[in-house]
Amino acid sequence: MSFAKAYSGLKGAAVRALAIGACGLAVAGCDTLSSLNPFDKSETYKPEIVADVPAEQLYNDGLARIQKRDFEGAAKKFSALDKQYPYSEWARKGLIMAAYANYEGGLYEESITAAKRYLQLHPSSPDAAYAQYLLASSYYDQIPDITRDQEKSERALMALQELIQRYPKSEYVADAKKKIQVASDQxxxxxxxxxxxxxxxxxxxxAINRFRTVVSRYQTTRHVEEALERLTEAYMAMGIVNEAQTAAAVLGHNFPDSPWYKDAYALLTKGGVEPRENSESWISKAFRGVPQVSQRAG
Structure with missing residues (x-):
């Protein structure tokens, strides 16, 4: 969804109170205070009065920086709304925009922090689904290559699944489902x-424990065929023939044209047995009620 479409209504929001009077005194640092001689009447401390920037100005400054693609600067402007006008409508809008600006600027951890705060404070707002989407996408865009730790992949998957569960009618669901497939595959x-x-x-x-995880949790990924064949190998090597036969049988039933099934079949026949499914096996139960696995994984 484009920024203009998602937030065209935010810019025209009614202006809140723009000034709240004197904001207090900005006290000088300790070094300055200590340098004043209390007995010297010629030295006078002059406090500096710092006025708050009007909320509308901060918000519009943030929008202007987005137009210039200064996302980091925009995020700072939007974040200032939350600090200077806490619990106001401007603060709410600034928080979601800060999450957006940080995400567009590649500052994913900052976007995650802002999105989480938004969801905590405004779980029922119209923009809550978008905040969840930004949260999930920030994790998703940090998914590393397969050789590294996959914590970000796991967090992305959880956040995307939560998006679908909490906001099933959201316009972000379709994209979330595609990203779930990628994260699961990773x-x-x-x-x-x-x-x-x-x-x-x-x-x-x-090895069996790892392949079991793939078969149990990631049945719709492209890795499930190999996982079943590898289970056939491992179980045969351990002499647990009935489980090896079941793994091969389930593989053949769901992916009859797979080269992995040909390998599993050859391995079993070499050992003097053929694929045969045991309905009480965990492998069989894992695939029960999962129709057309081959089409969804392919």
Whole structure:
């Protein structure tokens, strides 16, 4: 959604009280105070009076900086509204705009902080769904390559799922679903990487745990076919033939044309058995009630 579309109504909001009187005294630093001689009447401390900038001016300054693509400067202007006019309508608008400006400027952690604060203070506002979307997107845009820790991928997935659950009619749901698929695929890929390592080291139980996570949690990703084949390998290596047969059978049922099924079938026949599904196996139960897996994963 474009910025203009999302926030065209914000700029024309009614102006709140622009001045609240004298804001107090800005006291000079300790060094300045200590330098004054209390017995010297010629030295007089003159306090500096700092006036608040009107809320509308701060807001419009932020908008102007966005137009110039000075997102960091815009975020500072919007954040000032929350500080100078707390709990006001200007503060609410400034907070969501600060989250937006920080996100556009690539300051993802700052955007996350602003979005979380907005959701905490205004969970039922019209812009709450957008705040959740900015929160999720800030995590999503930080997803690292598969060799690194996937904490950001996990956080992105959780935030995107929360968006769909809390705001199912939101215009951001369609994009959130696409991003969920990508984040899930990334997390499944990491599990596969570790599982392959364990399999190579003949740590079969460790490998099975990783492949099991893929089969149980990430069935709609492109990694599930390989995970089932690797389970066939690991279970056969451990002599747990019935589970190996089930893994291959489920693989063949859902992905009959997969090259991974051909490998699993060849491995079983080499061992003198064929794919055969045990309905009481966790593998079988994991796929129960998940129709057309092959189409969704492909």
């Amino acid at each position: 997390l499944a890929g990491k599990e596969m990487e570790v599982g392959r390592f364990y399999l190579q080291k003949r740590n079969y139980s460790g």
